[in-house]
Amino acid sequence: MKIKVVESVMKANDAVAEANRRRMRAAGVLAVNIMSAPGSGKTTLLEKTIPALAPLRSAVLVGDLQTSRDAERLGGLAAQTTQINTGRGCHLSAPQVAAGLDSLDLGQVDLLFIENVGNMVCPAAVDLGEHRRVVLLSVPEGDDKVAKYPTLFQPADAILLTKMDLAELLGFDRRRIDDDLAAINTSAVRIELSPRTGLGMDLWLQWLRQEHSRYGTAAG
Numbered sequence: 001m002k003i004k005v006v007e008s009v010m011k012a013n014d015a016v017a018e019a020n021r022r023r024m025r026a027a028g029v030l031a032v033n034i035m036s037a038p039g040s041g042k043t044t045l046l047e048k049t050i051p052a053l054a055p056l057r058s059a060v061l062v063g064d065l066q067t068s069r070d071a072e073r074l075g076g077l078a079a080q081t082t083q084i085n086t087g088r089g090c091h092l093s094a095p096q097v098a099a100g101l102d103s104l105d106l107g108q109v110d111l112l113f114i115e116n117v118g119n120m121v122c123p124a125a126v127d128l129g130e131h132r133r134v135v136l137l138s139v140p141e142g143d144d145k146v147a148k149y150p151t152l153f154q155p156a157d158a159i160l161l162t163k164m165d166l167a168e169l170l171g172f173d174r175r176r177i178d179d180d181l182a183a184i185n186t187s188a189v190r191i192e193l194s195p196r197t198g199l200g201m202d203l204w205l206q207w208l209r210q211e212h213s214r215y216g217t218a219a220g
């Protein structure tokens with residue numbers, strides 16, 4: 001019986017996620033779900049990304065258990081920013097994103113970044129209605145994490161190895177990442193990044209622009 005309850009909750013989430021996806025498709029908005037462990041640098045990346053993407057217009061839905069700190073950091077950069085507090089929830093859900101979409105004027109948006117709650121397990125299983133999934137792995141977390149948290153990396157469209165400015169100091173082994181990804185995800189674009197130094201930002205921005213442009217011309 002318990003399994004049925006869980007299944008029905010997930011089915012309800014997925015139905016709302018599909019509606020979110022269609023709603024954003026109809027408005028021409030590309031939605032990017034950004035996931036990582038807490039503190040990997042999601043908000044820092046968005047702080048650098050959003051101004052650099054202009055004239056593309058970005059909006060942000062940002063999920064945290066408590067506080068509006070991330071929305072305050074991003075508020076001056078994205079024309080539209082909404083903070084979603086999940087309370088005890090370790091991930092955003094599709095209904096929360098639907099409520100977030102109600103707070104935005106989608107007609108004025110090209111790209112919607114959804115900064116998920118910092119967590120390497122829970123967000124991976126939950127469809128929000130996004131069109132692309134981006135996962136950050138920062139150097140201080142360690143080069144062993146892909147194999148330990150495969151569910152996060154498996155469905156990613158882009159994997160950003162970030163805080164690469166710390167790689168030498170912390171003895172981060174990039175080859176270990178590639179070896180582990182060979183078993184679970186060979187199609188995602190991989191970018192070595194450091195928003196602090198600017199390393200890789202050109203490739204990341206190019207990927208976003210390309211995905212937005214492909215999405216704009218795609219039928220579905």
Ligand SMILES: Nc1nc2c(ncn2[C@@H]2O[C@H](COP(=O)(O)OP(=O)(O)OP(=O)(O)O)[C@@H](O)[C@H]2O)c(=O)[nH]1
Pocket residue numbers: 036037038039040041042043044045070117118119162163164165166193194195196197
């Ligand atoms: N050295 C270095 N530090 C960075 C880099 N990017 C972010 N940081 C630092 O990492 C810390 C966490 O960054 P945030 O952007 O708040 O991380 P987050 O993933 O948004 O955190 P949560 O929303 O709490 O999950 C901050 O102290 C940033 O200054 C980087 O490229 N290099």
Ligand SMILES: [Mg+2]
Pocket residue numbers: 042043044070115
């Ligand atoms: Mg953040």
